[in-house]
Amino acid sequence: MEPTLKFFSGFAPNDLWFMGEAALRTLWISVLSISLGTVLGTLFGWMLYEGRRAATLTLAPVLDVFRSVPLIIQLVLFYNFAPIVGLNLDPFASGTVILTVYTAALVANVARGGIEAVGAPMRRAARSLGLSYWQDLRHVVLPIGGRAVFPSWVGVALGVMKDSALVSVLGYVELLKASQILITRTQEPFLILALAGAFYFALSYPVSRYATHLENRWAQ
Amino acid sequence: MISIRDLHKYFGALHVLKGIDLDVQKGEVLSVIGASGSGKSTLLYCINGLEAIQDGAVTVDGTDVHAKGTDINKLRQKLGMVFQQWNSFPHLTALENVALAPRIVKGKSKAEARDIAAKQLQHVGLGEKLDVYPGALSGGQQQRLAIARALAMEPEYMLFDEATSALDPELVGEVLDTMRLLADEGMTMICVTHEMGFARDVSDRVAFFHQGVMEEIGPPAQIFGDARSEHTRKFLANVR
Ligand SMILES: Nc1ncnc2c1ncn2[C@@H]1O[C@H](COP(=O)(O)OP(=O)(O)O)[C@@H](O)[C@H]1O
Ligand SMILES: [Mg+2]
Secondary structure: OHHHHHHHOOOOOOHHHHHHHHHHHHHHHHHHHHHHHHHHHHHHHHHHHHHHHHHHHHHHHHHHHHHHHHHHHHHHHHHHHHHOOOOOOHHHHHHHHHHHHHHHHHHHHHHOOOOOOOOHHHHHHHHHOOHHHHEEEEHHHHHHHHHHHHHHHHHHHHHHHHHHHHHHHHOOOHHHHHHHHHHHHOOHHHEEEEEEEEHHHHHHHHHHHHHHHHHHHOOO | EEEEEEEEEEEEOOEEEEEEEEEOOOOOOEEEEEEOOOOHHHHHHHHOOOOOOEEEEEEEEEOOOOOOOOOHHHHHHHHEEEEOOOOOOOOOOHHHHHHHHHHOOOOOOHHHHHHHHHHHHHHHOOOOOOOOOHOOOOHHHHHHHHHHHHHHHOEEEEEEEEOOOOHHHHHHHHHHHHHHHHHOOOEEEEEEEOOOHHHHHHHEEEEEEEOOOOEEEEHHHHHHHHHOHHHHHHHHHHOO
């Protein structure tokens, strides 16, 4: 009887609420970073595609850095060094900035691939109808290329959502940080980690289901 | 009238069109024949400004296609083009494929664009396929869709770049019939083609291209019966 009692006295229903709130923060910082990062990354991808040499020489290496340096290092460095240049950002803002740039670096490649997937003949056909460069981008390249790379983009988005756990090192109380706090208090690591895992699953499963649904609809 | 004067086109060091002079009158059907790589597609791209030119001039109804001040997007509305690959927009239904350009380029309302599209699809014999996605259409149907899409902009000229070359043999006929229909309706057409029957029966004139030079141009009877150029005779002997 003893251990069971201790089990329940440690983890209270209230704690579930605490984790739920933290999951919402995970969702919030993820949605924000993924949205901003996707817009920025699409712009970068277009620059890489169009800019040819200039972008290849300047933008591409910078994006490579953000793609290859582990996120946790980027977060810690940015959070600690940003104040030196006068940027006093709280953990949430710092996390959002780095996650956004990280997302953008990943999305840039996806977006460039999307533009390439549309191909020159399709775009010549669109332009021959009198579409301007921008109308072609908006009405032909975006929908066709976007659909072509949508699965890759979903992969990036779900990855960033999981990676947002790393913002916990800055002290932002998202799902992982909340779990650590609870583990320290309750000494119930397995229960709480399992719960946290369930929360992550609950956040990403609907996204991947909906993505599959969209892909099937487009495949007709 | 399409007027081409001493047109030179280079891809890097490659001299692809070597001084082309050609006039195409309103209502005329011109077929362009010649071996692969002789510059036929490039000629069409230079006419509607999809490729820049290095020397000479192309004018369409007096407007210089390659001049700086020319509104090329507006000019292209006059010049419908159909490619070897039909390039249907895969995310749009047949109707939406055809309605897109009238809607966003000409600013037609959704309803107007729909009507235009439905009319053009009927015109090319796809009246039953309005709400079908291109993926469910045969190559021949998709090529007719591409023709309808070009016609929806009410062009005064149509440029065809080997419109039947990528089709299975049994689907060539329906596309050629559609092109014939347009010719009968009085459309001005430049048709790059390997279909010698079409070139002979439908065109007013046939031009033979050889290594970036327009070797010979004349009525079909002369080109097919009594070609002056040795190259033309050789080419025709091989395709028959
Ligand atoms: N975008 C391009 N870049 C470089 N070379 C090209 C390009 N397009 C065509 N060419 C070359 O120009 C020549 C003429 O091509 P093209 O006009 O397509 O010939 P055709 O349509 O008669 O087969 C060919 O040698 C081809 O390889
Ligand atoms: Mg060609």
